[in-house]
Amino acid sequence: xxxxxxxxxxxxxxxxxxxxxxxxxxxxxxxxxxxxxxxxxxxxxxxxxxxxxxxxxxxxxxxxxxxxxxxxxxxxxxxxxxxxxxxxxxxxxxxxxxxxxxxxxxxxxxxxxxxxxxxxxxxxxxxxxxxxxxxxxxxxxxxxxxxxxxxxxxxxxxxxxxxxxxxxxxxxxxxxxxxxxxxxxxxxxxxxxxxxxxxxxxxxxxxxxxxxxxxxxxxxxxxxxxxxxxxxxxxxxxxxxxxxxxxxxxxxxxxxxxxxxxxxxxxxxxxxxxxxxxxxxxxxxxxxxxxxxxxxxxxxxxxxxxxxxxxxxxxxxxxxxxxxxxxxxxxxxxxxxxxxxxxxxxxxxxxxxxxxxxxxxxxxxxxxxxxxxxxxxxxxxx
Amino acid sequence: xxxxxxxxxxxxxxxxxxxxxxxxxxxxxxxxxxxxxxxxxxxxxxxxxxxxxxxxxxxxxxxxxxxxxxxxxxxxxxxxxxxxxxxxxxxxxxxxxxxxxxxxxxxxxxxxxxxxxxxxxxxxxxxxxxxxxxxxxxxxxxxxxxxxxxxxxxxxxxxxxxxxxxxxxxxxxxxxxxxxxxxxxxxxxxxxxxxxxxxxxxxxxxxxxxxxxxxxxxxxxxxxxxxxxxxxxxxxxxxxxxxxxxxxxxxxx
Numbered sequence: 001x002x003x004x005x006x007x008x009x010x011x012x013x014x015x016x017x018x019x020x021x022x023x024x025x026x027x028x029x030x031x032x033x034x035x036x037x038x039x040x041x042x043x044x045x046x047x048x049x050x051x052x053x054x055x056x057x058x059x060x061x062x063x064x065x066x067x068x069x070x071x072x073x074x075x076x077x078x079x080x081x082x083x084x085x086x087x088x089x090x091x092x093x094x095x096x097x098x099x100x101x102x103x104x105x106x107x108x109x110x111x112x113x114x115x116x117x118x119x120x121x122x123x124x125x126x127x128x129x130x131x132x133x134x135x136x137x138x139x140x141x142x143x144x145x146x147x148x149x150x151x152x153x154x155x156x157x158x159x160x161x162x163x164x165x166x167x168x169x170x171x172x173x174x175x176x177x178x179x180x181x182x183x184x185x186x187x188x189x190x191x192x193x194x195x196x197x198x199x200x201x202x203x204x205x206x207x208x209x210x211x212x213x214x215x216x217x218x219x220x221x222x223x224x225x226x227x228x229x230x231x232x233x234x235x236x237x238x239x240x241x242x243x244x245x246x247x248x249x250x251x252x253x254x255x256x257x258x259x260x261x262x263x264x265x266x267x268x269x270x271x272x273x274x275x276x277x278x279x280x281x282x283x284x285x286x287x288x289x290x291x292x293x294x295x296x297x298x299x300x301x302x303x304x305x306x307x308x309x310x311x312x313x314x315x316x317x318x319x320x321x322x323x324x325x326x327x328x329x330x331x332x333x334x335x336x337x338x339x340x341x342x343x344x345x346x347x348x349x350x351x352x353x354x355x356x357x358x359x360x361x362x363x364x365x366x367x368x369x370x371x372x373x374x375x376x377x378x379x380x381x382x
Numbered sequence: 383x384x385x386x387x388x389x390x391x392x393x394x395x396x397x398x399x400x401x402x403x404x405x406x407x408x409x410x411x412x413x414x415x416x417x418x419x420x421x422x423x424x425x426x427x428x429x430x431x432x433x434x435x436x437x438x439x440x441x442x443x444x445x446x447x448x449x450x451x452x453x454x455x456x457x458x459x460x461x462x463x464x465x466x467x468x469x470x471x472x473x474x475x476x477x478x479x480x481x482x483x484x485x486x487x488x489x490x491x492x493x494x495x496x497x498x499x500x501x502x503x504x505x506x507x508x509x510x511x512x513x514x515x516x517x518x519x520x521x522x523x524x525x526x527x528x529x530x531x532x533x534x535x536x537x538x539x540x541x542x543x544x545x546x547x548x549x550x551x552x553x554x555x556x557x558x559x560x561x562x563x564x565x566x567x568x569x570x571x572x573x574x575x576x577x578x579x580x581x582x583x584x585x586x587x588x589x590x591x592x593x594x595x596x597x598x599x600x601x602x603x604x605x606x607x608x609x610x611x612x613x614x615x616x617x618x619x620x621x622x623x624x625x626x627x628x629x630x631x632x633x634x635x
Contacts (some may be wrong), residue, residue: 041516041523113523214529216555221607233523240525264448270434270450317450317540317551321604 015297026166029053036112037188039129039196039235043112049128049176051183059181061161062174064365067151068135070142071096076134076178079105082363085282091293095140104293107286109187109279109357114238115246120249120275120291123265127179132171145171164251187357189282195351196235202351206377207347212341216318219326227305227322227335231277237352246314249273251309251333252290261291273314282357284350291309298349303340309333388573418461418491420500420581420624423630424452424479427588433480437544441591443598445545449554452587453478453526454537454622455519456487457510459502459561463496474506476526493579500567500581505536508559535556537619539590543599553604554590554615559622561616562619568626582626593621 029061031051036043045051062068066075079085079093086108093105103120134140137146151159152169159169166173192210194200202210214234215225231239233247239246247262249272258273265271275291289295295304306379309319311333324336337345357363424431426438426449437446456475461468466628468491494618505511506520514522521527539554565607567583591597594617597605605611 035467039514039522041521055521123537214574215530216606218607220611221609223607231527234527235527236523241521242476242524243478245525317542317553321551321553 003234011206013290025052025054025163025165025167027054031184034184036110036186037193037196037235039125040110040113040188041182041236045112046126046128049179051180052165054161055177056184058158058161059177059179060363061158061366062177063181064239064367068141068143068148068174069096070144074141077365079140081110081286082360082365084357085109085187085286085358087286089287091288092286093140094133094212095137096142097139099139101139103291104288106278107282108182108185109281110236110238111182111185112242113236113278113281114233116241117242117244117246117265117276121261121264122244122276127182128172128175131178133176135174145174148174168294185363187354189283190354191351192348193354203345203347205347206351208341209344209346210351212337212345213348217322217324217335219324224323224335224337224341226341227318228280228345230316230318230322232280236279237281238279244271244274246277247274248277249275249312249314250302250305251311251319252292252294252317253312254310255312258314270314273312280349281352282354284353285358298346299342302337302345304344306335306337309338336364399482415556416490418489418579419584420489420492422456422477422485422487422489422583422585423626424485424585424587425629426621427586428629431585432478433589438513438587440543440545440599441515442590442596445543445600447541447543449541449552449587451478451480451538453456453507454504454619455526455534456623457488457518458501459499459505460536461491461494461497462499462501462566464498465496468497472517473502474510474520476519476524483615491579493575493577494569494571494581498569500569500583501564502567502623503562503564505557505562505616506534506559506560507562507564511557511559511562528555528557533559536561537590537615537622541589542604545600550603552599553606555606556612556615556619557610558612561612563616563620565620567623570625582630584626584630585622586624587622589621590615590618593618595616 029052031053040122049055063076066072068075073094079088079095088105090105092100092103094100106120111127111201115122118130119133121200124133132145136145149169149171152162152174162169162173165177173210191200191202195202212224212226215223215227216227216230217223217225231250233240239248244262244266249261253259253273257341260272262271263269284298287296289298289301295301309315320333322335391560429436429438431449431452433449437448439446440480454477455616456477457473458471459470459475463508472491479484510520514530516522520534522530526538530537535555535557537554537556537582539552541552543550543552569581571578591599596615597615597618602611
């Protein structure tokens with residue numbers, strides 16, 4: 001079922017004689033072993049930030065280096081830890097200021113697919129645009145970009161690494177390197193992937209959960225469903241990539257408590273309370289859940305979708321209408337899944353855990369500080 | 383004769399005519415369209431479709447409805463003329479109306495000269511409907527995909543219905559290979575538009591509910607996997623797209 005997509009992108013240095021040459025990277029080694037399952041579909045890497053070995057390596061160093069923060073104590077990896085599929089286990093993250101942030105740290109996985117709007121409210125239209133926001137946010141990394149460029153320019157190693165990857169050090173190149181590394185964070189060897197490749201079979205419970213995940217319920221046609229696929233695509237398991245189709249109001253709050261969400265970006269009232277639909281890859285290790293981390297367990301998440309939906313004007317009609325029973329008490333929104341069906345969906349969600357991804361040395365801390373985080377996750381899991 | 387051709391004045395006129403002809407040819411060449419543009423204009427009966435904001439009468443019963451999302455696949459577009467049929471490669475186009483710009487499909491083609499019929503499908507043909515290959519706008523991870531065991535939604539309409547203070551969601555997701563419908567639109571163009579490469583089509587949401595079978599949203603507010611309901615709406619959407627009529631012409635002014 002899987003085929004391999006191999007990109008052999010390379011950087012072409014273009015010189016325009018009249019204006020002379022800009023500083024071009026000294027080396028550009030195509031990323032030859034970059035591959036992804038064909039069922040993930042097409043993806044696009046920006047033409048001006050083709051993936052190269054040098055860029056990805058630089059991005060990985062920057063991602064794990066606290067030099068990016070004002071106090072040199074917070075790195076991207078502080079809130080995006082590999083063992084947690086690049087989430088952080090907190091309700092909402094905490095950065096240099098010590099104040100809890102507004103949102104739960106989002107897992108970083110398969111970012112080339114799914115909504116190409118980043119942050120829970122979709123305010124960044126590319127990974128490059130996203131990268132500079134937390135660096136400068138006073139509560140996240142609190143860094144001034146000019147100071148950061150100076151720090152990197154006087155560093156023993158970064159000047160040559162930037163020269164090889166991009167030619168020079170600039171905020172744009174810092175963002176581009178971070179984006180390059182993040183694009184390589186591909187999770188494609190979970191039990192679900194192995195099942196799709198025909199290598200294993202799922203247990204009866206997992207298979208029931210898979211079928212429920214993949215179906216909108218239709219009591220009239222005797223089709224039972226968990227309604228997950230209405231927002232989480234079947235292979236990528238993230239929101240949809242077309243326009244703003246990857247954002248949804250999933251019934252967390254009543255009308256009066258709706259947060260702006262996507263409306264903060266679009267200004268449209270119909271987007272109030274809509275948030276990005278995240279990937280469910282490795283969902284079993286990314287608790288707590290939802291944009292504000294309000295649910296501690298997957299059982300709580302399933303209970304919410306089954307019988308805890310709060311009505312509001314922007315709530316998805318797909319959620320309101322989804323019911324496994326022909327008729328229900330007037331006005332009540334409920335999937336009416338049985339307890340065992342909810343457990344089956346949770347069992348299927350566990351098949352999305354990809355141990356190779358969580359331990360892949362290529363994604364790990366190049367400064368060798370990962371052991372502490374891994375130990376903490378193991379402790380939490382117990 | 384020789385004297386005539388060699389006279390300075392005549393030669394000047396001939397050169398002038400030649401230059402004028404060349405310029406005209408150049409002008410015609412530069413203005414000659416190199417794309418064919420099909421623009422789709424959405425309506426609900428006589429009223430233009432406005433997502434979210436506007437409320438419309440139930441076409442075959444009591445109550446009112448609003449449309450939050452409306453998308454459908456237009457596939458396998460063919461330009462039919464007397465001596466040839468031009469087909470479009472990987473022709474699977476997701477039609478939607480949530481952009482400020484008009485919904486337009488643009489094709490590389492020199493003209494529609496001689497084309498008398500536009501042919502296309504509503505939905506996805508069975509070969510593509512049972513494939514995981516991404517082509518055109520088909521995307522197995524897209525909003526229009528059900529699971530790979532079922533295929534694609536051909537037509538998606540989601541919104542709300544209200545009658546006497548009672549609100550209900552509207553969810554119409556219609557697919558299944560047997561519901562792929564072919565539509566042929568005659569291009570009866572007046573002579574002065576024979577070189578035009580633009581086609582304007584009208585999409586009437588009302589047709590989903592009343593074109594062949596009455597689908598009363600007060601009774602049937604959702605259609606998904608029930609084959610009979612799906613077939614009834616599919617019979618209706620075989621009439622979803624028609625040539626622009628007066629409604630469209632008014633809208634275009």
